[in-house]
Amino acid sequence: MKVFLIRFIFLFLIRFFIYSLAILPFCYVMIFVETSITKLFLLLGSILLIPILIILHTGLLCYLCPKVPDGSYKPFSTYFIKWFLRDLIADTVISSRLLNNMTNRIDFLRVSFYGLLGVKNISTLVLASDVLILDANRFIFGKNIFIGYDTLISGHFVKNRKLVLEKGRFGDNVQIGACSRIAQGVKIGDNSIIGFGVKISVDCVIGNNVKIYNASELDAGVVIEDNAVIGKKCLLGKNAVIGENSYIGDYSTVGSRITLRKNSKIGELSVIKREI
DSSP: OHHHHHHHHHHHHHHHHHHHHHTHHHHHHHHHOOOHHHHHHHHHHHHHHHHHHHHHHHHHHHHHSOOOOSEEEOTTSHHHHHHHHHHHHHHHHHTOHHHHHHHHHOHHHHHHHHHHHTOSSGGGEEEOTTOEEETGGGEEEOSSEEEOTTOEEESEEEETTEEEEOOEEEOTTOEEOTTOEEOTTOEEOTTOEEOTTOEEOTTOEEOTTOEEOTTOEEOTTOEEOTTOEEOTTOEEOTTOEEOTTOEEOTTOEEOTTOEEOTTOEEOTTOEEOSOO
16 A cells, blocks of 8 residues: 555656646746737647657656666665656656557657667667557667557566566567567567467567467467467467477467477477477
């Protein structure tokens, strides 16, 4: 209850400050401009400018916040508080569907906002509507990446009552399907394709030229080596390893800590409980 109360108070103060800055042009026009026609046009312009200023001010405040290195942090430790403050500021844009979609879909705003957050290669990153990237500075994006509608990407998670921060990486020419979920520390190689509704848990490593088809799920620590193909609605258990050039058919399950050697071929509806 204490954490939620503190979060509410800080969130209110931060948004009050950002919104106040954003409406300054509107207030100036209302007070100092007297000509009716000019005032009307300036008022319309200042109203349209408000969401843009909110996005830019939010990005600038995030840029000014102290950087937090990767690691595991206890609640209310120094680094936790620094991350918490930056997260609350970024939430001004990310939690608003209008502001978030404006940021994702308008090139100038996307490059400016995510650039201030510390994201590289943002000019070649294509984000569909309703994409949410939490802790965007925790991800290294390659060139020519597409992320589909309603996908959630997170750079943090909680383990053993501690905040865990770790960098993830997306290689060049990666495609992420709509409604996917990608957790902290995930690394995806060049030219890989992730299908619709795929769930990738923490610290998974996906090689180059990998294809994962719709609605498959990867548990924590899964490794998929280069050129592997995972069919639709497959389940890969914790720390499973799928060897290079392997193929797993649709609706198959690979148990936890199972290793499939390279060039393995698994048919549809298979359940793998031992190494192959």
